[in-house]
Amino acid sequence: MRHLKALNKKARRIEEYVAATEGDVFALQQGGPPGQRPHYPMGCSIVFSPGWEVDATGGTAGLCQPVERDLYDCYISCYWPAQVPDHLNNYPDWTKKCAAATKDWRNIDLVFP
């Protein structure tokens, strides 16, 4: 139960400072709080932010480099519906002209859902 309530600016700043030390936002170089990991799902992202998948550490160093190496396998084996067109039902041919994504990704069809 909270017994104290911040009334002025300085008190609110102290409250924000204390809250910041207990929150789950940490600079990556700090390595995060002990015993905690980023709250991203490992592997494929299910949200539009950051817009591309992240690895188990919340970064991108554990992902394929360049990212195009991962394009096809992500939606075939992981099924990654938010960020790529739906190959199974609606856009089966969206990559028909693109065999190697790192080299000819410009040939991928534009899709307007």
Next chain:
Amino acid sequence: MRLLTLLLAALPAAAGTLFVGAWPARLLVIDEASEKMIGEIPLATGVPRSIIRSHDKKKLFVTSMKDSGIEVIDLATRKVIKSFKLNSGGKIVRLGGIEPDPQDKVLYATAYTVEKKIDRWVVGKPKWVVIDIEQEKITKEVDFSKEDEQSGFARFSPLRVSPDGKFLYMFRENIQIYSTDDFKPVEKIELSKSSFPGMERVFLRPGDDPFEEPGTVLGLFNSTDPVVHRSIFGIAKLDLLKRTVDFKPVAPATQGTMGLYLTPDRKQGYTVAFNGGGMNRRNEFWALDLQTGQIARKQEFEGRTRFSFKISSDGKSLYLFGAGNTLEIYDAATMKMKKEIDVNADMTTDMVVIP
């Protein structure tokens, strides 16, 4: 020394052929001797997802995802001799583990169906299916047992058939054995209650090794003892007929390995071991002496983030492939990269090495 180098360079390279599925709908054919892509086999049913060598080593079974296609490739002519789709109308079949019977006439698989109704999709329960290659359809369906149904991963677990064709082995946290007649469970090999002293838990997965002893599954395992929870890794050998597992501990465990692949004389095996994670991950090739059960050599290498691993048909080259359009070839003796082949297509399946 210089003469020895020249002599080694003059030795013939491996005479095998590599087959790997690639985007958008084909199998790539790579010659081991020239280390070049020598052809491709177009597929009729779409992007290949898995590739399995038949037991008679004369055919390949390829599955594709979009329409749950099955294609049979004759290795002698390198042509598709059979091609059909399991999806029909609004009914989609999603395949999990697949294994041909010893005569290569049917495929045993775990699967579930997804049916399109007028206003919704209905996801069916996981089941065993028998796919008849000649009749080009599913000829038998048997529901999973309650226990298997509750295990979310049972439908994706790898399968192996016994040499007499009577039993099917499913590799999970334990090895479940089913009758191929009615798919009823007949026995369970509990890996946690193995003969290896002090073992708390162990994981064993079958690979796809052309030089594996017939009727056996050779794999690497990690185990933890129940007292101080120290992890060790070792080599496990499952006899599919006797249903016994022989464990040979080797060294403290690493974070992960990529399966064990044997040289033709079965005296040595190679694997890739990982330590650390994310940006700090270190990859190492390990050569295991299977007679002494020791790590004979190891070498760190800069591998790409995600890849698959195989060795050549003569055991003298190590292959890294997948997640992209390049096949990296390492010399097994020095464990240094000697060549990178651009196959000009993203690879979507495992690679089969045909000696």
